[in-house]
Amino acid sequence: MRLINQKPSRIARYALGALPFAAVLLIYSVASKLRHMENPQDRLLPSLQQMAAAVERMAFTPSKRTGEYTMWLDTLASLERIGIGMLVSTVLALVLGIAMGAIPRIRATLAPFVGAFSLIPPITVLPILFIVFGLGETAKIALIVVGTAPVMTRTVAQATADVPDELLVKVQTLGANSWQIVTRVFVPMVLPRLIGAIRMGLVPAWIFLVSAEAIAAEQGLGYRIFLVRRYLAMDVILPYVAWITIIAYVLDRAFYLLSRKGLRWAHGEGGAL
Structure with missing residues (x-):
């Protein structure tokens, strides 16, 4: 049997998926041990034990100053902003995307503007947002919206425009009004693409969130990383980076499962990644 036709079993898929993670962990452990053999005070590659101790201190030991659990407060602050x-x-993408994809006059009016706006590097807008909204939560949330909404809107607009004309003709023939066409045809048809856009948007959203928290915040995962970097506290930075990755992965899988379970008709036999 040719290699391209060999499909691993479920257990084999899990084992193969875990293999690269195990390899990275092993390589890091060896590199850390070698560096500490040369310099026991090395801080660039902390040992796994040092990082575990840092997690214990940040996540499971109350702060002596405030009595709070620092890592969980940072996590809640970041999740609230990104949420x-x-x-x-998502709301902007759904409303504007369907309007642009379904109504030619709105598409002619907004499509050039949204397309141009989506090409602006969001990080360059951050100083403007801080000037306009101040250093509070609004500017951080606005950066996430500026960085994700235009691209998501274009995705939904294209999904709306891809709805077959034959389907629209049929529902209009059956007497459906504009609101019924939107709610019973366009919304169900674009939901799979919208969820896909959310999954893709979460990647830059985390980048923008960490960037904003690094500049002006008092809590948050990005804030903590940039706070402790001045002390070269890699035993804190690396677990925080890993924790952000885990949260992002869980959110991505959650939206994938939501789409798979709630929109079965939109997935083929193999499904999406």
Whole structure:
């Protein structure tokens, strides 16, 4: 049997998927041990034990100053910002995207503007947002919206425009009004693409969030990373980076499962990644 036709079993898929992670962990452990053999005070590659101790201190030991658990407060602050930002982006993408894809006059009016706006590097807008909204939560959330909403809107607009004309003719023949066409045809048809856009938007959203928190914040995962970097506290930075990765992965899988379970008709036999 040719290699391209050999499909691993479920257990084999899990084992193969875990292999690169195990390899990276092994390589890091060896490199860390070698560096500490040469210099026991090395801080660039902390040992796994040092990082575990840092996690214990940050996540499971109350702060002596405030009595709070620092890592969980940072996590909640970042999740709240990214949650509100992505919610606003999703609503904008759904409303504007369907309007642009379904109504030619709106598409002619907004498509050039949204297309141009989506090409602006969001990080360059951050100083403007801080000037306009101040250093509070609004500017951080606005950065996430600016960085994700235009691209998501274009995705939804294209998905709306791809709805077959034959389907629209049939529902209009059956007497459906504009609101019924939007809610019963366009929304169900674009939901799979919208969820895909959310999954893709979460990647830059985390980048923008960490960037904003690094500049002006008092809590947050990005804030903590940039706070401790001045002390070369890699035993804190690396677990925080790993924790952000885990959260992002869980969110991505959650939206994937939501699409698979709630929109079965939109997935083929193999499904999406």
